[in-house]
Amino acid sequence: MTDGLRVDIDGPVATLTLDRPEALNALTVPMKVALGETLNRIAADRSVRAVILTGAGRAFCAGQDLAEREQPDAAPLEVEVRERYNPIIRALRSMDQPVIAAVNGVAAGAGASLAFACDVRIAAEGARFVLAFGRIGLVPDSGATWFLPRLVGAARAADIALVGDPIPADEALRIGLVSRVVPADDLMAEARALADRVAAGAPLAIALTKGALDRSWSIDLDEALDGEAKLQGIAGASADHAEGLAAFREKRPPQFTGE
Ligand code: LHQ
Secondary structure (H helix, E strand, O other), X not given: OEOOEXXXXXXXXXXXXXXXXXXXXXXXXXXXXXXXXXHXXXXXXXXXXXXXXXXXXXXXXXXXXXXXXXXXXXXXXXXXXXXXXXXXXXXXHHOOOOEEEEEOOEEEOHHHHHHHOOOEEEEEOOOEEEOOOHHHOOOXXXXXXXXXXXXXXXXXXXXXXXXXXXEEHHHHHHHOOOOEEEOHXXXXXXXXXXXXXXXXOOHHHHHHHHHHHHHHHHOOHHHHHHHHHHHHHXXXXXXXXXXXXXXXXXXXXXXXXXX
């Protein structure tokens, strides 16, 4: 437990819980620092193969703590975004391990951006996304303008970002903003089951796949085909590929080591 962030590592799965339920897990400086440092630490920990990000209580995250912004010593907004938010988003995208957002309740402002930056989003039935930036005269940040069009397409992204209506979980599922919606009571068990399935995969192949999906947004088909061939060469030379073949031949589950 550090500064509004709970970190539980259980076998190959790390669960990070934003933990200021009385303020809907709104992000303070200590939380942002703890989240960034924890993600970097986990990125270097080969024993962790999947990460779950969730919130304590009834919210996922209400974005920036607005009371903190009223403090006389609050950093200028541009500095806050560059130095405290952007490193978290970069860490989520650059770490090898997939991150599953278990969106247990409202995800607003930078809280929505955090969920968008994860690899997989699974939502509880009562959850909702709110692009709350406009209501307080700010612009979407922490990657929201980049992730949204890629997740839901240009037309819906513009509607969501400019009109700003809340998006309930069922609509989020329909438009592809989340990939699964489950009853609230089942959320963490479902997230853990997904994480365990990811964690049972070959870590190198999983990491290469995560990177290839991200790169696909900025390259053409020829480059993607070329890149896939190179990555297949790398994955194909791994001990885990040999183990996968042996396990198939011997009709048993593979035991991947990440080598
Ligand atoms: C909060 C917050 C909150 C503090 C609820 N802060 N206390 C980046 C860089 C730097 C600066 C600026 O921004 C950014 C990016 C951003 O994230 S900007 C967007 C910031 N977030 C918002 O504007 C969302 C503000 N919150 C809301 O609109 C609502 O609370 C939502 C829609 C999230 C939930 O509504 P309700 O379910 O009706 O809950 P509530 O409003 O009653 O909130 C419950 C408590 O949580 C309440 O405290 P209280 O003491 O009255 O019980 C709120 O004040 C507190 N809370 N969000 N962001």
